Amino acid sequence: MTATLLDVARLAQVSEATASRVLRDKGPISRQARESVLAAVEKLGYLPNRAAGALASAASPLVGVILPSMTNIVFPEVLRGINAGLAGTGYQALVGITDYDLSVEQSLVTSLLAWSPAAIITTGFHHTESTRRRLGQGKARVVELMDIDAEPIDIAVGLSHRKAGEAVARHLFEKGYRRFGYVGHDWNSDRRARLRYDGLCGELARNGLELVDQTLFDGLSSVGAGREMLARLLRRRSDLDIVVFSNDDMALGGLFHCLATGIRVKQELSLFGFNGLEIGDVAPLRLSTLRSNRFLIGKTAVEAIFEPRSSLHTKVVHDTGFEIIEGETA
Amino acid sequence: MTATLLDVARLAQVSEATASRVLRDKGPISRQARESVLAAVEKLGYLPNRAAGALASAASPLVGVILPSMTNIVFPEVLRGINAGLAGTGYQALVGITDYDLSVEQSLVTSLLAWSPAAIITTGFHHTESTRRRLGQGKARVVELMDIDAEPIDIAVGLSHRKAGEAVARHLFEKGYRRFGYVGHDWNSDRRARLRYDGLCGELARNGLELVDQTLFDGLSSVGAGREMLARLLRRRSDLDIVVFSNDDMALGGLFHCLATGIRVKQELSLFGFNGLEIGDVAPLRLSTLRSNRFLIGKTAVEAIFEPRSSLHTKVVHDTGFEIIEGETA
DNA sequence: CTGTTAGCGCATTCAT
């Protein structure tokens, strides 16, 4: 039916072992052998059976990727970075989505591990005990994405959200803002938003300030939620000079609220986001925000996986940084 | 090291075959056997080795997913639908991104097939000859997503983009619009945008009209491109009463252009999009557009895969439909 | 540099 390695070996007049070596260029191979094997592969249209390879070697060219959401535009970008990093390596991404449910993450880790992947890439430091145990004891590399504010199981790739929050506070304080409002979303599912909030408040406190008021949406972030929550905040307080949002989705909603209701942005009220979404660049007013490079996070994660392990218990941390975007809304 | 089926069988005092049957509930099994096997699995923390299973059965609980882009927000939503459909089935998605490059699609098809997946889900009808051949002759089911305007290899799930374009023309004509402009993006990478355009123009012609003018961006769609292209179009013509955009990204850019330059939308100029993005619902003005249900497309695709094949050469087509959204911009 | 020999862990006959 479909050609196997044995067929290739026979046609090339070498042993299976040699044919196998050629295909994975492992070990020393004569030009002779290499050429005839490659010719046979070509001729037969040979496709290696990955399952057989994985079984024999107890390892597979697979990388498990566990993402909390596809709705928050941040994660498609991370996935794009991961796929970009994987492209041309022969490795494939096995993708699962948790919808921010740690028990879903746990069962995904279990099923993904059943493929003996080279690595599991997941998000954040917040896992169930069982997840943590399973991830820690396999031979697969483990990457925890987005955050570097805690000690990783193996590798962390992301930025310090606490420092990002502090940087925002410092930046806005230096620009002269004093009356801060905050519009956020559910902290239970998004711990990193909470860290940014903590950084923001901490730095404000160091400058003798605190938030004047805040509204928290009880659910995932979205443009609609941002719009609604800003409206609610402004109904309560009219004396704010700046509102910081938990992310750009929310901030864009805030901007839309201002545009729709005629609030003059920056003159009457300033807005600041987080994430640096492309759409923020071309909104009627360029959103003032803090850019985290999600594509780079994904790409760096993959590169880190292939980096040789220095020692079995050394943690690796990659800081992909952030950057304040001036914009036109603050 | 890690427990195998043999360990489970021994502990449960049954044969490997029985243990295997229990785990996949295949064939008749006594309560006795089932319970002791399940207990053994629990006790040993047994994890099946998928590679071994795939090798032995020449089939794997994997679905290859090939998407052209992660930047266009439509595809993350499709992927979300696919994952939702897969959740709880024990199947996993093996994801690749082509960046609209058919040769990348071809090599992805090859690598994915090496895992003997249950199905390959890809996008559109436009493939290389080799891709089409490989897909056609495997035992994996094949789904072509988004479009139903041509004959599929096996299964098509999506909507008629031609009819969508016609529906838009009819809707806008009935609302009294006569001077149509069009703002689009690259047709080579996005054939479906071209189909919608054809539908639009065809229906206009049937009503004795044609496009007054159009601008085409030479690249992928984006909010920025939409903004820029509308600006360019309006520099050339000031006598349009409606502009139809190739999709909502582009249309949102157009809306932003109007908001930024003070063009009164719907009074001076109307705008119409395509795709029904969530963000269009909460923009300062709710975008008038045509909604295609991307999540449903992904979910339906997965359901179609598991539908038993009626006959080996019957093509299956699922029309997920579309819906005109009135909005506030047209 | 190459071939020989053994499995890898499971699903699947075919018995019973």
Next chain:
DNA sequence: ATGAATGCGCTAACAG
């Protein structure tokens, strides 16, 4: 309803 035997296609020692 169960077990024994076989092999899926490949990689990994090891010996030469």
